[in-house]
Amino acid sequence: MQAQPPNPSLAPSLAASNLACRRGDRLLFRKLSFTLGEGDALHITGANGTGKTTLMRALAGFTTPFAGEVSREGELGLLDERPALDPDLPLGKALGFWNAVDGGGDPSQVYGKLGLSNLLEVPVRYLSTGQRKRAGLAALMGRSVPIWLLDEPLSGLDTAAIETVTRLIEGHVKGGGLALIASHQRLEIEGLQTLELGDYVPARAVEEEE
Numbered sequence: 001m002q003a004q005p006p007n008p009s010l011a012p013s014l015a016a017s018n019l020a021c022r023r024g025d026r027l028l029f030r031k032l033s034f035t036l037g038e039g040d041a042l043h044i045t046g047a048n049g050t051g052k053t054t055l056m057r058a059l060a061g062f063t064t065p066f067a068g069e070v071s072r073e074g075e076l077g078l079l080d081e082r083p084a085l086d087p088d089l090p091l092g093k094a095l096g097f098w099n100a101v102d103g104g105g106d107p108s109q110v111y112g113k114l115g116l117s118n119l120l121e122v123p124v125r126y127l128s129t130g131q132r133k134r135a136g137l138a139a140l141m142g143r144s145v146p147i148w149l150l151d152e153p154l155s156g157l158d159t160a161a162i163e164t165v166t167r168l169i170e171g172h173v174k175g176g177g178l179a180l181i182a183s184h185q186r187l188e189i190e191g192l193q194t195l196e197l198g199d200y201v202p203a204r205a206v207e208e209e210e
């Protein structure tokens with residue numbers, strides 16, 4: 001059976017139903033359900049090792065959950081600590097690849113906002129941690145996908161960049177997109193909902209941690 005192509009006329013949505021994920025033989029979380037639609041932003045919190053990255057990857061379809069289902073309407077993009085940018089290409093060319101693939105509009109405004117305009121000739125491998133993170137977001141924005149999965153999008157960013165990226169996320173959801181943000185940092189985003197992943201950790205796993 002052929003997969004149905006996404007229907008851009010439908011509003012984006014992302015839902016998890018009774019989701020459980022494990023790593024090795026350890027059940028990280030279970031009975032996790034939520035539904036997000038156009039304009040929703042959800043902050044996923046949880047101590048180190050709770051399973052936030054695992055959850056993001058399961059939602060993105062990169063790993064199969066142990067139980068439950070993920071359903072979505074609309075394309076998604078995942079920003080994690082490994083931005084999909086060729087390390088050997090100059091940043092501008094590496095970002096241009098994504099723009100060409102997904103047919104985004106003129107990216108120069110985004111580069112300016114994210115402070116990347118002067119770095120476009122620099123090979124990706126020479127970028128600092130914060131610059132790389134900003135480049136990853138620029139790549140995501142170039143793709144014009146409605147669903148953003150952001151794994152620690154603010155880590156390694158300076159104060160000004162934290163503010164910029166926060167406003168870009170807010171702008172994305174206000175424009176009808178939706179965003180899930182796994183972060184240890186406080187997020188100042190209007191209407192933000194919060195999901196504490198620790199609430200879904202099975203009791204035995206909590207005892208093992210103690």
Ligand SMILES: Nc1ncnc2c1ncn2[C@@H]1O[C@H](COP(=O)(O)OP(=O)(O)OP(=O)(O)O)[C@@H](O)[C@H]1O
Nearest residue numbers: 023024028046047048049050051052053054055184
């Ligand atoms: N490949 C793997 N095999 C087995 N266990 C793994 C593997 N990768 C991660 N884990 C374990 O799965 C658990 C969840 O990891 P995950 O990275 O999802 O947590 P996290 O909540 O994102 O943590 P952090 O806040 O530190 O980023 C951790 O205990 C980790 O050690």
